Amino acid sequence: MAAPLPPRDxxxxxxxxxxxxxxxxxxxxxxxKQVLKELGHEVTDLGTDSEExxxxxxxxxxxxxxxxxxxxxxxxxxxxxxxxxxxxANKVQGIRAALANDLYTARLSRQHNDANILSMxxxxxxxxxxxxxxxxxxxxxxxxxxxxxxLEEISMIERGEL
Numbered sequence: 001m002a003a004p005l006p007p008r009d010x011x012x013x014x015x016x017x018x019x020x021x022x023x024x025x026x027x028x029x030x031x032x033k034q035v036l037k038e039l040g041h042e043v044t045d046l047g048t049d050s051e052e053x054x055x056x057x058x059x060x061x062x063x064x065x066x067x068x069x070x071x072x073x074x075x076x077x078x079x080x081x082x083x084x085x086x087x088x089a090n091k092v093q094g095i096r097a098a099l100a101n102d103l104y105t106a107r108l109s110r111q112h113n114d115a116n117i118l119s120m121x122x123x124x125x126x127x128x129x130x131x132x133x134x135x136x137x138x139x140x141x142x143x144x145x146x147x148x149x150x151l152e153e154i155s156m157i158e159r160g161e162l
Contacts, residue, residue, distance in 0.1 A: 014039070014040040014041045016074075017042065018043075018044045018067060018076075019033060019046065019077075020048070020062055021059060022079045023050070023051045025079045026048055027051070029078050032076065032134055044071070047062065056084055063089065063117065064091070064097070067117055075089070077097065077117060078121075082119040082121035089117045094155075095116060096113055096117070097115065097118075098117070098118060100119070101120055103136055106118065106136050106140070110141065111142065111143045112147050120134075
């Protein structure tokens with residue numbers, strides 16, 4: 001097992017991460033789970049358990065609820081494109097899931113949007129890039145500032161106040 005990476009950008013302590021996928025994302029989920037554990041994170045795998053076809057909403061909502069309820073600080077959802085997985089997670093109040101199939105989007109989703117769930121497409125992103133995206137996403141802090149007001153506006157929309 002590799003030694004944990006040194007602390008980066010405010011993530012000095014390991015975090016609890018919920019991860020889930022459909023059948024298309026299963027092989028990538030298994031790879032990323034290992035990386036997360038090697039980095040010292042506590043990982044909760046919420047399924048699926050094989051490449052047998054399943055419906056992604058059932059697994060993505062479990063990850064989203066784990067984050068929204070505070071059982072995990074962050075979540076990762078994986079599927080063929082990552083698009084439906086991100087849409088599903090965002091149906092849970094308090095979730096800010098970002099589809100990030102590249103490094104730039106991953107970084108901005110944390111800096112500007114304080115994304116608490118990362119979604120990726122296993123049929124789009126090669127495993128090596130997926131690892132880089134995930135590590136950057138986990139290491140990037142939220143900038144705060146002008147972005148806080150925007151996140152509050154999103155929360156107001158969720159509560160039906162805007």
